[in-house]
Amino acid sequence: SSYMGKLYISGKDADETVTKLLTRDITNTENQFVYSLMLNKDAGIECDVVATKMNGKSGGNEYYITVPTAAAQHCRFHIQKLIQDHTLHSSVQDRTEETSILSVQGPKSCQIYFRVLYVLYKLSASLSLLDCFIFHLYPFPNRLSFVGELGFEIHCSSDHVNKIYAAVMEVVNRHNGCMAGSRAMASLSTEAGFHHWPTSINSNDNPIEARLLKSCSPGTTYLGGEALEKLRSTPNQKLLACFTIDRTVGVKLSIWMKKVSIAQRDVIFKVPMTGSEIIWRNNKKVGFLCNADYSYSLETSIGYGYVKIPSVTDNTITSGDYEMERMGEKYPAKATIATPYLPQLTKMFAMT
CATH class of the missing domain: 2.40.30.110 (Aminomethyltransferase beta-barrel domains)
Known part of the structure; x- marks a missing residue:
C-alpha cells in the first residue's frame, strides 16, 4: 500500500500543531499509530488519517501522518493553512516518495508476524536501515487494520523497499499467501465498514453524521472542536x-x-x-x-x-x-x- 500519502510535521511547535489539527491527542503515542480526523472550523471532515509521533532524522520529534493519496495535497494545504493562521513555528513536508508501506493482512498474518519481524531484523542489520521501522496492526494495542482482519504493516525507506518486499514475500509464500490488489482492499474495507475519503466522508459531513464521534476527543482544543460540541445537542x-x-x-x-x-x-x-x-x-x-x-x-x-x-x-x-x-x-x-x-x-x- 505504498500509494498512501506520507506527511511529516516537525518544528518547535509541532506538538501544538497536531493538538490543534487532530481530533485525538497523539503527543504521547510514540511509535503507536492512532486513527484520527482533521476538521474544519465548522466541524466538517477534511480527511481521516493515521498518525504517530516518532524521532525525526535530525534527532527531534516529528509527526508522521498517512493519508489517502488522493487527499495528500489537500491535507498538506489544510495543515499549512492551520500553521499560518495560528502563526506556529512548524512545517509540513510531503515525503510520499521517500517512504513505502507493505501491508500483510489476513487470518494467518499472526502466524507469520514474528517470522517476518526476524527476517526484517536481519535485513535491517545488513542494510543499515536506521530509518526502517515496523508498526504492528491488530490484534495488539497499537495496531490498525483496513480490511477487518488480522494484519500488520511495514513502513520503510523506499530505497530498500524492493529487498524488504522480497524478504517478506518469501515468508508469506511459505504460508500460502498471495498478492492482493487495491480492489481487494477496497472490497474488504467496505465490507468491514471503513470510511473512504472523499466518498463516505468529506467536508460536508461531520463526525456525528458519519458515526465517527468515538474518534473525537471531548473538548475544543482542536480545530472544529467548538462547532462539534454545539452539534452534539443539535x-x-x-x-x-x-x-x-x-x-x-x-x-x-x-x-x-x-x-x-x-x-x-x-x-x-x-x-x-x-x-x-x-x-x-x-x-x-x-x-x-x-x-x-x-x-x-x-x-x-x-x-x-x-x-x-x-x-x-x-x-x-x-x-x-x-x-x-x-x-x-x-x-x-x-x-x-x-x-x-x-x-x-x-x-x-x-x-x-
Missing part, C-alpha cells in the same frame, strides 16, 4: 447507514431476450452496486449511496449512504422500508446502522 439532518441488497432478486431479462420463455427470463442474480444509487425509504427519496462494493463474505452488494430526514435517528433508519434504485430499477434493500459483517470487528481482535 438534531441530525442526516445520518450514515449501511445498505445491503437482498441476496437474490428476481428480474426480467431485457427486451433482446424476449423470445425466451417467461420462466427462463426470470433469473436470479446478484445486483451490483457501485455508488450513487438512489435510496428510497417508504417510497420517498432520502439520499444516495456514497460508496458501495461487493461483499464476498455476505454474498451481496453493500454500500453506505446518508439518510437525509429532519431529526433523523437510528430508530428512524431501522424502522423504514427501503429500496435501491439502479438504472431505473428498484430493488428491495435492508438498512442497518453498522455493517452486518461482524459489527464488532471481532476478527481484528482474534489471535488465531
Whole structure:
C-alpha cells in the first residue's frame, strides 16, 4: 500500500500543531499509530488519517501522518493553512516518495508476524536501515487494520523497499499467501465498514453524521472542536447507514431476450452496486449511496449512504422500508446502522 500519502510535521511547535489539527491527542503515542480526523472550523471532515509521533532524522520529534493519496495535497494545504493562521513555528513536508508501506493482512498474518519481524531484523542489520521501522496492526494495542482482519504493516525507506518486499514475500509464500490488489482492499474495507475519503466522508459531513464521534476527543482544543460540541445537542439532518441488497432478486431479462420463455427470463442474480444509487425509504427519496462494493463474505452488494430526514435517528433508519434504485430499477434493500459483517470487528481482535 505504498500509494498512501506520507506527511511529516516537525518544528518547535509541532506538538501544538497536531493538538490543534487532530481530533485525538497523539503527543504521547510514540511509535503507536492512532486513527484520527482533521476538521474544519465548522466541524466538517477534511480527511481521516493515521498518525504517530516518532524521532525525526535530525534527532527531534516529528509527526508522521498517512493519508489517502488522493487527499495528500489537500491535507498538506489544510495543515499549512492551520500553521499560518495560528502563526506556529512548524512545517509540513510531503515525503510520499521517500517512504513505502507493505501491508500483510489476513487470518494467518499472526502466524507469520514474528517470522517476518526476524527476517526484517536481519535485513535491517545488513542494510543499515536506521530509518526502517515496523508498526504492528491488530490484534495488539497499537495496531490498525483496513480490511477487518488480522494484519500488520511495514513502513520503510523506499530505497530498500524492493529487498524488504522480497524478504517478506518469501515468508508469506511459505504460508500460502498471495498478492492482493487495491480492489481487494477496497472490497474488504467496505465490507468491514471503513470510511473512504472523499466518498463516505468529506467536508460536508461531520463526525456525528458519519458515526465517527468515538474518534473525537471531548473538548475544543482542536480545530472544529467548538462547532462539534454545539452539534452534539443539535438534531441530525442526516445520518450514515449501511445498505445491503437482498441476496437474490428476481428480474426480467431485457427486451433482446424476449423470445425466451417467461420462466427462463426470470433469473436470479446478484445486483451490483457501485455508488450513487438512489435510496428510497417508504417510497420517498432520502439520499444516495456514497460508496458501495461487493461483499464476498455476505454474498451481496453493500454500500453506505446518508439518510437525509429532519431529526433523523437510528430508530428512524431501522424502522423504514427501503429500496435501491439502479438504472431505473428498484430493488428491495435492508438498512442497518453498522455493517452486518461482524459489527464488532471481532476478527481484528482474534489471535488465531
